[in-house]
Amino acid sequence: MDERQALVAFGALSQETRLQxxxxxxxxxxxxxxxxxxxxxxxxxxxxxxxxxxxxxxAGLIAQQRESRSIIYSANYEALxxxxxxxxxxxxxxxxxxxxxxxxxxxCCAPTVEGSHRGGEMPMSDDRVYSVLFLCTGNSAxxxxxxxxxxxxxxxxxxxxxxxxxxKGEVNPWALRTLEALGYRTTGFSSKSWDVFAxxxxxxxxxxxxxxxxxxxxxxxxxxxxPATAHWGIEDPAAxxxxxxxxxxxxxxxxxxxxxxxxxFAALPIASLDKLALETKLHEIGRLEGATSRPPEAR
Numbered sequence: 385m386d387e388r389q390a391l392v393a394f395g396a397l398s399q400e401t402r403l404q405x406x407x408x409x410x411x412x413x414x415x416x417x418x419x420x421x422x423x424x425x426x427x428x429x430x431x432x433x434x435x436x437x438x439x440x441x442x443a444g445l446i447a448q449q450r451e452s453r454s455i456i457y458s459a460n461y462e463a464l465x466x467x468x469x470x471x472x473x474x475x476x477x478x479x480x481x482x483x484x485x486x487x488x489x490x491x492c493c494a495p496t497v498e499g500s501h502r503g504g505e506m507p508m509s510d511d512r513v514y515s516v517l518f519l520c521t522g523n524s525a526x527x528x529x530x531x532x533x534x535x536x537x538x539x540x541x542x543x544x545x546x547x548x549x550x551x552k553g554e555v556n557p558w559a560l561r562t563l564e565a566l567g568y569r570t571t572g573f574s575s576k577s578w579d580v581f582a583x584x585x586x587x588x589x590x591x592x593x594x595x596x597x598x599x600x601x602x603x604x605x606x607x608x609x610x611p612a613t614a615h616w617g618i619e620d621p622a623a624x625x626x627x628x629x630x631x632x633x634x635x636x637x638x639x640x641x642x643x644x645x646x647x648x649f650a651a652l653p654i655a656s657l658d659k660l661a662l663e664t665k666l667h668e669i670g671r672l673e674g675a676t677s678r679p680p681e682a683r
Contacts, residue, residue, distance in 0.1 A: 392443045393445055396442070397443075402439060405437065406464075408422060410461075414610065415456075415663060416456040416458030418455065419433050419457060445459070446459055447459075461610070513543055514542050514590040516542050516544050516545065517589045517591070517611075518545070519547055519548065519592060520546075520594065520595050522550060522551060522622075523548025523575045524559065525556040525621060526595040526596060526620065527547070527548065527596075528559050529559050529568075530593070530616075531546040532544075534646050536567075536568050545589075547581055548575065548578060562635040566639060566643075593614055596620060612659075612662060616670040619674070638674075640674075645672055648672070
């Protein structure tokens with residue numbers, strides 16, 4: 385990126401709404417999001433969003449593609465990575481240790497030899513162990529159960545983690561009772577913020593799945609490496625009120641839906657699927673029995 389291109393890019397990003405839009409698109413990932421969904425999430429008019437999208441596209445910071453009758457917008461990770469590298473080029477020449485964190489971010493967006501994004505193609509191998517993060521709002525029930533189930537059903541092929549946007553700080557006892565009844569691990573779990581997995585040194589995720597609509601609609605951290613994402617929303621069993629029998633039934637049903645999704649996921653020939661085919665499979669899994677009726681457009 386030369387100085388003229390950098391000035392155009394910085395000019396596009398110097399407006400508050402456009403900066404919010406580009407951050408949303410980066411978080412959303414390569415799958416992108418429609419202009420209408422952006423307007424809804426930001427609570428601004430569609431015409432306002434369209435104007436700012438045109439400015440970002442003119443600066444080369446975003447791209448668009450047509451899907452059916454919708455225009456889907458996504459971040460241009462190569463251009464964003466070039467902008468970061470433009471800023472830190474001289475710094476790294478003299479003091480690479482200072483720029484190490486920024487260099488890692490830029491490397492995620494750098495084009496490969498074939499011209500694809502490093503974050504766009506997941507290096508797959510049959511013997512690789514994949515890291516998977518389950519997200520919900522409170523990280524006390526659904527995401528905890530999903531973590532435990534994948535650990536067992538993945539048969540060593542996956543490392544499972546869970547977190548929440550607004551962690552409750554404790555694991556729901558009904559989640560632990562349900563896991564115990566099904567023969568899964570019940571110890572060592574904690575309710576924690578998803579920020580833990582965006583910090584330097586945190587495990588880099590290959591897959592991130594949201595299991596509640598609220599978490600799927602929130603602006604989450606920027607995940608290093610641009611993992612594959614999908615929404616696997618199911619109803620919150622912790623929201624069920626009534627007798628212990630009714631609560632137990634709700635948690636058992638949630639565990640059933642999670643296990644069904646996780647079993648299909650664990651059986652995927654991940655190493656042999658290209659990125660588009662893999663993303664399609666992941667989103668199909670999210671529509672299995674028990675899916676919530678409002679799948680989000682982003683994530």
